[in-house]
Amino acid sequence: MHIKHWKVVLFGFMILLFVPLFGQKNDENATARAEIKGTPRIIHYTRKDFSGDPQIWAMCQDNDGIMYFGNNDGTLIFDGARWQTVNLPNNSSVRSLLHSTDGHVYAGGFNEFGRIERDEYGDYSYQSLMDQLSPEDRNLENIWAIHDVQNHIVFRSLSRLVAISNNKAFTIPSTGFYYSAVINDKLYLVNDEGVKTLDLKTLSFESLIIPAQYDHATIAAIAAGPAEDQIILFTRPGASYSFDNLTKSIRHFKNYFTETSNNQILSAIKSSAGNYYLGTLSSQIMVLDESGDPVPLTESFMELQDHTVLNLFESSEGNIWALLNNGIDCINISSPISVLFENASVFDVMIRGGKIYAATNQGVFVSQRIVQNPHFASLEFRKIPGLEGQAWSLQSFHGQILCSHNGGLFVIDDDDILKIEGLAGVWKVIPVRGKENHYFVCTYTGIHMLRFEGGKFEILYRVDGFNESSRDIIQSDEENTFWVCHGYKGVFKLQFDRNFEHVVGLEHFREKGLPSPFSINVFRWKDHIVFTTNQGIYTFNEATNQFDPMTELNERFGTEVNVRKLLQYEDKTWFIQDDEAGFFEDDSKKLQKGLFLELKGTFNRGMESILPINTSNVLIGTTTGLYAYDLSFQQHADTKKTLITEVHYQYNNERIKRSLKGSSEEIPHSASDIRFEFSAPKLKDQTQVQYSHQMEGIDEDWSNWSADPFRIYSQLFPGRYTFKVKARSMIGETASEATYRFSIAPVWYMTHLALGMYAFMLLLIIVGSRKLVKKKIVVEKEKTREEEKKKRTVLELELDQMRLEREKERIERDKKILEEDVIFKSKELANYTMLLVKKRELLTDLREDLKELKEVVKNERSRNMLRNLIRKIGINLNNEEHIHVFEANFERVHDDFFQELKTYFPDLTSKELRLCALVKMNLTNKEIAPILNISLRGVETARYRLRKRLSLDHEENMVEFLEKLSP
Known part of the structure; x- marks a missing residue:
């Protein structure tokens, strides 16, 4: 599958509603701002994708969202992930397809019509219905159309009509009906005699319009008209006619080609939104509004693979499919994402004077003026000369647009560029509160003062005292105070003098409650100045002069990833969290990020661009371009299902498929490479479908999202398993979970048969053992008699032995008593020894104390007495009598x-x-x-x-x- 690089292919499907300019880049002279939806994506499918003939004739879609395409090889079937081909028995081309209300898919070819069925293994096959016709009615040639009308399935060929109801078929001779359509359960048929209707109950025709009323032209298509009783006829030469079923009147409606044009209308449909799409011979697709008027489109609309559109089809998701002479194109009309501008990295965007301005790494681009139109907007962007190179931001003050640029500061007036001298490397311009018509110019190396006077801007001076980069700056509620965040150096709090000429106070915060000085940004949110970091969001506490966590925001975002941008717009707060965009509403803590998944990792760090247009539309700039998002997009998850399309495995070098309908399939234990294939065909956006799966019994949690529409398990242990898979698109759509229950058979020696054999063998062993035991009992009895004699003798010996044992036990008891006595005496000796140690320690301490006392006593008599005591204690300590006592004990x-x-x-x-x-x-x-x-x-x-x-x-x-x- 090849996806066009989001080129400006189809500008469309929007209502331009002008509302007052609000949000970033506003000033008092703000102009109106348009609600914009840009270019939807076109998905190209080529013969390389579906491996078949590229000429596509017909298409239908079943209840599961699976697409069927008729080509010269047969029927191509696409489930959103894989292509299959089903051939007719005679290998003819398939010119018509229909998914009927009874759930069947019908196909028609040359002398062949029938149903395409899907079996329990996920394989498709063709079941012919030709046997319901008599042999003489089977020469039908090509079946050009199939209709579900009035409880009949009608097959149209040039020679006859075949109607089937309740498994009964009948034919109606045709007088060359070359076109047919069903509108409001009424079958319209066209031949050389004009337009007729057929009542299948009475089998009667009613002539409505004769060829002269539409200038004898060939009818290319019939579609429902603006009113319920009206139909629109489109002729091949490019005219349209309106017919009223009530008055039976027809009038010429529109002409879409010039008289000299060789172009033709080949097909036409009316979409569910009320627009008409015309497939042409040489100019691809024309789009008409509800009144049938052509919608003016730029040449960039013509980006289909082929100029010849053989047929058109609107899928249940609202996308328009173009069946081409060479390939298939899906125009993703239903997607809420569209492209306004690409091929450059967008750092800022603004709408001014009905034009969109984008500041990019290549310069500043401006769109043509947005023209109010009830259906489409065609925008072409051009580069403004003189602003080549890195442009950072755009602001509008006093009716003039200022561009902050790597080369300085510029004033933009259409194509006229005026550079404000004295500056280089400018991040942005911000107004200074408290000093009217004065602005700070924030540069790579400091701040300059800018003044607007006499209709022009001029630089007054460079602010003295601060030379750091000031890209991330905000004015504080405190008078003459600004906060500046540096990506690597932390936070600066600047206090300016009265005239904002000098920095008179500077506080540099590297931490003070912040987790680190890196990756800090500052924003204003709900009248609070908040600082975002890698570990949560903080506010500054003036009382403690440090930063405290911002609980209200941390509860929403957590503290694990950095919130790099916060922007309030009405009841929504927009954010960039790490690498993902989203918003939350004031009355909800839920972060809405699903719609913006495909932008993950594409933002310009520190210069993320988000411009809300109104409550339902927003523009987002990334490294790949500028995108418009429609927030009113609502998905209905209950109508979208993830499908398990095939389950197979390798067994004995063969690929074996398993039934998808079984409640619990069993797979041999030696099976390998068990493969599950899945898809989600009903998701609106098929450009980047992702899947997450889990095998209960193996996986503890769901897998990471992946674009692979399959999962392979090389080998599984015996047991019961449930495989689960779910899908999502990159616009936040989700498809409900699909499950497949199965079991892996045990090895042969653990099967039920083997266990039964084990039980039988055990029974045989028990019976045989019983017989052996009985036989042994008889033998043992005989042995017992012989041994009784020996036992008497042995008993006497045992009595003697018992007496000896008792004597031995008495000796052992005496020995034990002696040992216990030794242990007791050892303990007494140990206690005595410890008492002796304590006593000698006490005497030693006492002698030392007496020595100290002798030194302080002044009375000689007392000193002599103390000296005698010390001598006696020393004699006692030197006495070794205690040693002799210890040795004796x-x-x-x-x-x-x-x-x-x-x-x-x-x-x-x-x-x-x-x-x-x-x-x-x-x-x-x-x-x-x-x-x-x-x-x-x-x-x-x-x-x-x-x-x-x-x-x-x-x-x-x-x-x-x-x-x-x-x-």
Whole structure:
């Protein structure tokens, strides 16, 4: 499928309603502003897309939105994602198609007519109805038209009419009816005798118009007229006639070609909107208004693939399909999106004097004047000479248009360009509140003062004290104060003097409550000045001199993505959130972004352009052009369905299709590449349909949106699954969810048959085991008798053994009691040792305290008494009697410990033996020091020497070694 690059193809289908200029770029002399809808897109389908003959004769659409096209190969079927071809039995071309009220699709070819059916696997086939005719009536030649009228399906050929009702067919001889149409359930037929009607109940003809009344011309089409009882006849030479069924009168209506023209009308339809579309031989499509008057179109309208339009069709979505001599074109009339201008990056747009001005990276473009017209607007844009290069913004003050440009500041007056000297690199111009007719010119490197006087603008001076880029600037409610946001340096608060000549106060905020100094923008919203960041929206708190979160907006937008633009217009707030455009209404927190999905990622960062025209229309500029949006577009999701069109998989090197109608299809466990194909043919905008899917049982959530109309699963485990898919277009339309339930069969050894075999085998095993058990019982009884004798002998031995066991148990109990006694005594010894340690620590502390007291006591007698006490305490501390008591108690508890030590290490000293006893008790160095009356360092040294005496490695634990030595 090839989509034209949104060229100015068809300007259309709009009502130009002028309303007062409102919103950005306003001034007191604002002109009227038009509601604009630009160029709808044309989707081109070529033979490369549908792989068939490109000459297309007929078209219809079924209830699911699937399109059927008749060409020289047969019937092309398009579901919005894929093309299929169904051939007639005689391989003739299909000249007529009809989707009837009974839901069937009928096709007619050469000596052939019938129905196109879709089976449960999603495959289409042709079912001939020729057998309902007698053999002599089957020479029909081409079936040129099929009609659903008066509860009959009527097939028209040049030789006869075939009518089918209630599966019964009858023929009506034809006198060369070369055209037919159905209007208000009335069948109109045209031959050389004129225009007639046929009553299928009475099989009677009524002559309405004779050829002389329409100048003996060939009738190309008949369409409903402006009034209910009127019809419009279009002739091939380009004339139209109005016929009144009540008065039976006809009058010449319009002529659409000149007398010397070789052009012809080949087809015509009346759209649901009331317009007439004429397919011509050499000038593509003509459009008429409801009164039948041609709508003037520019040459750019003629952008179809081919000049010859064989037929026209309006789909249920409201799009116009042109069936060409070479291809198929869909004119996306129903889309709310249209193109005004492209091929340049739009940074700003304004409407002034009935023209649209666009500031782009290539300069400033202006449209021709918008002419009020009830149906169409034809706009051509041209570049204004002298403004080539980067243009940033457009403003209108005092009836003059100012263009802020990379090359400076310019005044635009039609094609006359006046540069205001003294400036370069200008972002925009803003009025200064409190200083009438004065404006700040915001440049790359600071701010200049601009004055309007005597009908012209002039630069007065450069504002002193601020040299940063001032693209993002707004005047504060505080007197003579402005806020400036820099994309990388944070926020500046500027205080100017009375005449705005100097910056007298400057505060630079890099954080102060802001998440970072990067990507900050400032806007006015509901009388608040708000600052948007990468982590939410903030306002400035004057009391605390810092930034606080703006709860009302953060609840709408969240704090995860940056809101780069905020613009209020009446009851709507427009925004750019990250890379998506949208709006919300004052009484709603819902963000409306669906209509603008295809613009995602196309905005000029920091210079996003949004221009609301009125409450229902908005212009949006992007890096690819300028687009118009109709907000009144309403979709009806209940009428749009996502279709699962095919399910197949690979099994034993074959492609197997599954039924789409089954409630729960079963797929073999060894199946691979399970493929689901889907489409959403009833979406209005088929240019960029996206799908999201989920496989319940595998996917935890819906997939990301993708343009791929299929999903493949290489392998699935046995179990039950439900595949779900939904669709959307890039204008916010959604199609309801489609589901497909199926199961993957278990492997052979887990099937029901296998499980039954397992149960049968288990039963055999149980029965066989029962017989073996019985046999074994008989054998065991015999063995029992023989063994009873042995048991008596064994019993006596066992009694002896029991006596020995009881004796052993008594010994074990005594041993346990002794061990418990040892443990108890060990605990007592440990407690005694700890008390001893505490006592010696207390005496040591007391001695130190007495020493300090001796120094402060002045009485000599008291000093002598304290000196005696200190000496007694020292004698007590040096007394090793407690060590002997400890050793005696330790030897009683561990009577063989010292013996073992002396046996293995006979050269150990008494102090080393004491240290071994204390270490065995798992005392720390700090606890051992007072017991041995040595310092902590002395204990460490003694332990180090002891390790050497015991020949212990550095990694070996001394406590564990002593425990092993003697438990």
